[in-house]
Amino acid sequence: MTVYSPALDTTATRTLDLGPAVELVSKEEGHRQPLAPEFVSAEDFSPLEVAYDFGRVRREDIEAGPRNIWRYKKLLPVPSRVEEIPNTEPGCTRLVRADRLAKALGLRRVWVKDDTGNPTHSFKDRVVAVALAAAREFGFDTLACPSTGNLANAVAAAAARAGWQSVVLIPSSLERAKILTTAVYDGALIAVDGNYDDVNRLATQLAAENEGWAFVNVNVRPYYSEGSKTLAFEVAEQLGWRLPEQIVVPIASGSQLTKVDKGFRELGQLGLVEETPYRVYGAQATGCSPVSTAFRNGHDVVQPVKPDTIARSLAIGNPADGPYVLDTVHRTGGSIEDVTDEEVVAGIRLLARTEGIFTETAGGVTVATAKKLVETGKLDPDAETVLLITGDGLKTLDALEDRIGPKATVPPSADAVREALGG
Amino acid sequence: MTVYSPALDTTATRTLDLGPAVELVSKEEGHRQPLAPEFVSAEDFSPLEVAYDFGRVRREDIEAGPRNIWRYKKLLPVPSRVEEIPNTEPGCTRLVRADRLAKALGLRRVWVKDDTGNPTHSFKDRVVAVALAAAREFGFDTLACPSTGNLANAVAAAAARAGWQSVVLIPSSLERAKILTTAVYDGALIAVDGNYDDVNRLATQLAAENEGWAFVNVNVRPYYSEGSKTLAFEVAEQLGWRLPEQIVVPIASGSQLTKVDKGFRELGQLGLVEETPYRVYGAQATGCSPVSTAFRNGHDVVQPVKPDTIARSLAIGNPADGPYVLDTVHRTGGSIEDVTDEEVVAGIRLLARTEGIFTETAGGVTVATAKKLVETGKLDPDAETVLLITGDGLKTLDALEDRIGPKATVPPSADAVREALGG
Numbered sequence: 095m096t097v098y099s100p101a102l103d104t105t106a107t108r109t110l111d112l113g114p115a116v117e118l119v120s121k122e123e124g125h126r127q128p129l130a131p132e133f134v135s136a137e138d139f140s141p142l143e144v145a146y147d148f149g150r151v152r153r154e155d156i157e158a159g160p161r162n163i164w165r166y167k168k169l170l171p172v173p174s175r176v177e178e179i180p181n182t183e184p185g186c187t188r189l190v191r192a193d194r195l196a197k198a199l200g201l202r203r204v205w206v207k208d209d210t211g212n213p214t215h216s217f218k219d220r221v222v223a224v225a226l227a228a229a230r231e232f233g234f235d236t237l238a239c240p241s242t243g244n245l246a247n248a249v250a251a252a253a254a255r256a257g258w259q260s261v262v263l264i265p266s267s268l269e270r271a272k273i274l275t276t277a278v279y280d281g282a283l284i285a286v287d288g289n290y291d292d293v294n295r296l297a298t299q300l301a302a303e304n305e306g307w308a309f310v311n312v313n314v315r316p317y318y319s320e321g322s323k324t325l326a327f328e329v330a331e332q333l334g335w336r337l338p339e340q341i342v343v344p345i346a347s348g349s350q351l352t353k354v355d356k357g358f359r360e361l362g363q364l365g366l367v368e369e370t371p372y373r374v375y376g377a378q379a380t381g382c383s384p385v386s387t388a389f390r391n392g393h394d395v396v397q398p399v400k401p402d403t404i405a406r407s408l409a410i411g412n413p414a415d416g417p418y419v420l421d422t423v424h425r426t427g428g429s430i431e432d433v434t435d436e437e438v439v440a441g442i443r444l445l446a447r448t449e450g451i452f453t454e455t456a457g458g459v460t461v462a463t464a465k466k467l468v469e470t471g472k473l474d475p476d477a478e479t480v481l482l483i484t485g486d487g488l489k490t491l492d493a494l495e496d497r498i499g500p501k502a503t504v505p506p507s508a509d510a511v512r513e514a515l516g517g
Numbered sequence: 518m519t520v521y522s523p524a525l526d527t528t529a530t531r532t533l534d535l536g537p538a539v540e541l542v543s544k545e546e547g548h549r550q551p552l553a554p555e556f557v558s559a560e561d562f563s564p565l566e567v568a569y570d571f572g573r574v575r576r577e578d579i580e581a582g583p584r585n586i587w588r589y590k591k592l593l594p595v596p597s598r599v600e601e602i603p604n605t606e607p608g609c610t611r612l613v614r615a616d617r618l619a620k621a622l623g624l625r626r627v628w629v630k631d632d633t634g635n636p637t638h639s640f641k642d643r644v645v646a647v648a649l650a651a652a653r654e655f656g657f658d659t660l661a662c663p664s665t666g667n668l669a670n671a672v673a674a675a676a677a678r679a680g681w682q683s684v685v686l687i688p689s690s691l692e693r694a695k696i697l698t699t700a701v702y703d704g705a706l707i708a709v710d711g712n713y714d715d716v717n718r719l720a721t722q723l724a725a726e727n728e729g730w731a732f733v734n735v736n737v738r739p740y741y742s743e744g745s746k747t748l749a750f751e752v753a754e755q756l757g758w759r760l761p762e763q764i765v766v767p768i769a770s771g772s773q774l775t776k777v778d779k780g781f782r783e784l785g786q787l788g789l790v791e792e793t794p795y796r797v798y799g800a801q802a803t804g805c806s807p808v809s810t811a812f813r814n815g816h817d818v819v820q821p822v823k824p825d826t827i828a829r830s831l832a833i834g835n836p837a838d839g840p841y842v843l844d845t846v847h848r849t850g851g852s853i854e855d856v857t858d859e860e861v862v863a864g865i866r867l868l869a870r871t872e873g874i875f876t877e878t879a880g881g882v883t884v885a886t887a888k889k890l891v892e893t894g895k896l897d898p899d900a901e902t903v904l905l906i907t908g909d910g911l912k913t914l915d916a917l918e919d920r921i922g923p924k925a926t927v928p929p930s931a932d933a934v935r936e937a938l939g940g
Binding site for chain 1: 584603605606609611613614616617631633634635636637638673674675676677678679680684686687689693694696697698700701702703705706707708709710711715716718719722723726865866869870871872873874875909910911912914917918921922923924925926927928929930931934937938
């Protein structure tokens with residue numbers, strides 16, 4: 095255990111600096127406990143969430159900050175001088191006015207939040223950056239996760255940049271391309287003979303047994319998940335410090351959707367934006383739609399499912415934040431829908447064709463769900479709508495395989511090209 | 518020819534607005550001619566370049582502009598209100614302080630200009646955006662190119678976003694993954710039965726025959742190539758309005774290297790930065806190193822070669838701007854080197870391992886060349902150095918195939934993981 099020995103400082107011997115974060119609170123019964131690398135309340139067994147004492151936060155302070163998520167450091171559980179620590183500097187991705195997509199969807203005004211511009215081309219860079227910053231403060235120096243895709247890339251890249259060790263667990267059957275995109279960062283990529291459930295169980299076991307590893311989505315999850323708030327902060331700032339009327343968010347664990355809502359609320363509470371009403375909409379693939387199904391049936395618990403969809407980055411059959419997603423959607427007056435894999439591909443193609451943005455399957459879910467929500471009258475066509483595009487099409491090329499290709503194959507002659515183009 | 522009929526306005530009936538651009542000038546003998554979609558001087562057969570009347574340009578004007586290349590519109594051949602036209606909004610990518618890479622290379626201070634954050638993840642989005650903006654002003658509504666990679670992605674995406682037709686010509690033997698990343702934008706992707714030389718010849722023929730198509734790197738090349746200056750502008754602005762002492766630039770046609778130099782000179786001439794000395798270094802893959810070979814042999818002409826390298830985005834055997842690259846490197850006191858495919862892969866891995874940035878093979882060429890230039894004493898280890906990383910590793914995964922992989926494959930047990938990690 096030499097290389098991976100526990101490296102935790104004890105909070106008794108040093109002052110913890112996680113900026114405005116003051117304690118952890120259990121989501122169900124509000125039990126409070128000190129900030130620590132823990133994720134479940136020992137009192138009521140519900141998830142722990144970070145509580146803050148924000149003090150005064152002004153737009154000018156944020157605007158004067160760096161062009162990445164650390165401009166919002168006063169709203170995150172990270173050290174006060176976090177921007178001085180080497181990190182991948184995610185965030186401040188484009189908010190694109192999407193008039194051609196809007197027209198195709200039958201909406202008046204649409205904005206696409208294009209998170210493919212992040213360092214490893216998904217929103218996971220945001221949550222991992224916050225996790226690493228908090229984990230560093232707790233004394234960790236190894237970042238770990240189980241993952242088959244975006245999270246693996248983000249963890250391995252962030253650890254490399256910080257000079258940390260990473261431990262990424264993947265099923266050994268994973269496609270070669272997905273192995274390469276994590277292996278290149280040269281951390282400890284471990285292939286496990288088993289399916290993704292086996293890998294996940296192993297990660298939970300290792301997180302419990304080894305204090306030296308920060309499993310981003312396990313023992314430091316309360317900090318990690320706060321990173322998703324930066325999507326809300328950026329949308330509001332990029333709109334000129336105001337909230338959109340409608341936002342469509344894909345659902346995997348459900349954490350992102352609830353944190354986007356939390357981000358909007360915090361901005362309102364701090365007076366950084368006017369507290370105008372907004373509706374939050376959830377998007378799932380039909381092949382893994384436990385939250386959408388619960389919403390449709392009027393349930394407040396979510397029945398686990400066995401995922402079967404091309405939208406693998408959303409394929410969490412037992413979403414931890416499912417009930418909180420239902421709360422958020424009900425409270426804001428939104429809705430949840432799910433779409434078939436065929437619709438997902440159509441969504442990817444629609445966004446690419448109209449706006450030149452190539453999203454992974456999760457983004458296809460968001461676009462296709464928006465289309466369905468318009469068609470069923472649940473999205474108001476006259477209200478301004480934001481779509482969260484959280485990952486890159488280069489990561490899920492297999493979803494397009496056998497579905498698209500050249501318009502024509504011709505001999506090398508100008509006439510042949512013209513003829514192929516209907517000349 | 519209905520869909521693709523020529524759509525050119527005549528400049529006689531409208532005023533051309535290409536911002537500060539005033540005319541075209543031939544590079545060899547300085548012959549002047551009006552702005553038009555032409556690329557070779559009829560007088561001396563040398564390439565045409567855009568000439569400007571910049572007037573006064575202030576840092577404040579630039580800083581108040583949008584967070585993309587249009588903040589530099591007063592230094593580009595684009596319409597005065599270019600930012601109001603739908604486009605992919607490339608640029609303002611990260612300049613990353615790379616201390617861990619610097620240490621590995623034996624340099625005191627290194628910055629990585631990470632252009633993987635562009636909309637289609639290469640610097641080509643910059644040049645294509647400028648080409649489209651100028652082509653629009655000339656009355657075109659179809660964007661075209663021959664390409665096997667980054668350029669095809671950028672052209673198809675930019676045309677989609679603008680609501681233009683695109684015509685992208687590729688060899689029919691191209692790998693499926695590279696076909697998908699362009700086909701998704703739903704333009705006219707035409708597979709040509711022939712090799713890349715056949716496709717290129719066909720493009721030149723079509724550009725000459727069809728006035729309705731703007732071939733970005735043929736008939737609107739003078740405008741297109743100016744887009745590379747934005748890399749220089751951003752580096753200088755991101756350094757706090759000053760020039761770096763050394764910059765390493767990959768060489769394909771050689772255009773990028775000469776335009777980065779041109780950008781630095783324009784900033785100095787306009788008083789936007791102090792005119793401090795800088796050295797420009799060129800990077801090639803040994804399997805396609807005509808400019809490096811000419812430099813080594815002290816020639817001022819470049820002997821064409823037949824490319825054979827994994828750095829396909831740099832594999833131009835007869836680089837149009839080769840002689841101008843030699844001029845630039847000599848004038849600034851830089852140097853040119855080339856590196857083997859093995860070194861290219863090592864360069865990719867070094868950048869990923871130290872900074873969490875995954876580059877395509879062209880970036881591997883840049884990093885490996887920097888290493889070689891340090892080892893041979895041509896880069897000053899004490900001078901501040903910028904490395905241009907111009908494209909994304911997700912585009913050239915094949916270069917890593919069979920070279921990297923998991924550290925270990927283990928059964929699903931915590932003990933097995935610990936053992937694999939040397940516990």
